[in-house]
Amino acid sequence: SYELTQPPSVSVSPRQTARITCSGDALPNRYTYWYQQKPGQAPVLVIYKDTERPSGIPERFSGSSSGTTVTLTINGVRAEDEADYYCQSADSSGHWVFGGGTKLTVL
Amino acid sequence: EVQLVESGGGLVQPGRSLRLSCAASGFTFGDYAMAWVRQPPGKGLEWVGFIRNKYDGTTEYAASVKGRFTISRDDSKGIAYLQMDSLKIEDTAVYFCTTSDLWGPGTLVTVSS
Numbered sequence: 001s002y003e004l005t006q007p008p009s010v011s012v013s014p015r016q017t018a019r020i021t022c023s024g025d026a027l028p029n030r031y032t033y034w035y036q037q038k039p040g041q042a043p044v045l046v047i048y049k050d051t052e053r054p055s056g057i058p059e060r061f062s063g064s065s066s067g068t069t070v071t072l073t074i075n076g077v078r079a080e081d082e083a084d085y086y087c088q089s090a091d092s093s094g095h096w097v098f099g100g101g102t103k104l105t106v107l
Numbered sequence: 108e109v110q111l112v113e114s115g116g117g118l119v120q121p122g123r124s125l126r127l128s129c130a131a132s133g134f135t136f137g138d139y140a141m142a143w144v145r146q147p148p149g150k151g152l153e154w155v156g157f158i159r160n161k162y163d164g165t166t167e168y169a170a171s172v173k174g175r176f177t178i179s180r181d182d183s184k185g186i187a188y189l190q191m192d193s194l195k196i197e198d199t200a201v202y203f204c205t206t207s208d209l210w211g212p213g214t215l216v217t218v219s220s
Contacts, residue, residue, distance in 0.1 A: 001170075033207060035152070042203055042210040043144075043152065054208055086152050095167055096142065096154035 002026060002091040004099035011105040018074040020102045022087030025068055032070040033088045034063060036081075037101075043086065047072060074104075082106045109133035111204050116214030119194055127189040129204030129211060137161035137182040142207065143189050145200035145216075155202070158187065172198075194218045 004024040012018040022032060032050050035043035045054055047063035050070060060075045074081055087099040115127040129141065142157035156168035158178045166178050177190040187204055194216075201213040 037152075042212050043205075044210070045208045048208065084151075088152075088154075093167065095169065096144075096157070098144075098152045098154060101151040 002097050004087055004089060004097055006085075006087060006099040006102045008100070009103045009105065011107055012074075012077050013107045014079060015076050018077050018081070018104055020072045020074075020085050020087075020104065021069055022071070022099050023069045024089060024097075024099075026091065027065065027068050027070055027089060030089045032063070032065065034061075034072045035086045035088065036083045037086065038083045046085075077104075077106055079106050109209060111206070111209055111211035113202060113204055113211045113214040116202065116216045118217045118219065120220050121194060121196055121218055123194055124190070124192045125194065125216060126191070127202055127204075127214060127216070129187040129189075131185040131187070134209075136180075136185040139206045141178070141180060141187040142205050143178060143187075144203045144205055145198075146203070146213075147197075147200045153200070155189070191216070 004022050006022050034047040036046050037043040046057050046061050050065045051063045062073045064071050084101045084103050086101045089097055110132055112130045119125050140157050140159045143155040145153050145155050154169055156178050158166045158180050161182045175193045180187045196218050199218045201215050203213045204211045
């Protein structure tokens, strides 16, 4: 089965840059989506189609892609960005696949 | 207001059935595919399945629920459904409906004897 691999945790100081990676063999051929989830809340889409940012999402959130790895970058991290982040793509049948999630800690 | 709201969760015994609903408002429901995603307590997100928009209406399911769960939609009411049969303890989770860019708050399903 198709898998997406994320680091379990990333820690960063306020105002620094956080980078969260997501790896998968089919990523060069599939769009990736990124979700932010805070405790007790529903996920929120922060990046779609690898690099696009939905309206209302701060400009400090950006996405990039290189080969089999996509990256969510948060510039100038704030305390409010502390959350779990999930990447999501699709397999060859169109079935959604989620990464295991990355817990972002703001020190 | 643009929103999705799930309902129908609760405590159910193994082997029994439950139907969840997802009520949409504030957008043209029929134009969108609707997905169900679940999250077991303390764990990550797991895709359950989706139903394509009203022009297609076909469904896809995760292997873990195929043959037990059925997704349907009523475009006249703006509601998507998740019929869950032969429930197992491992189906315990918060269930979300989503268009990808819009998510409901979720509803908790607990399967326990």
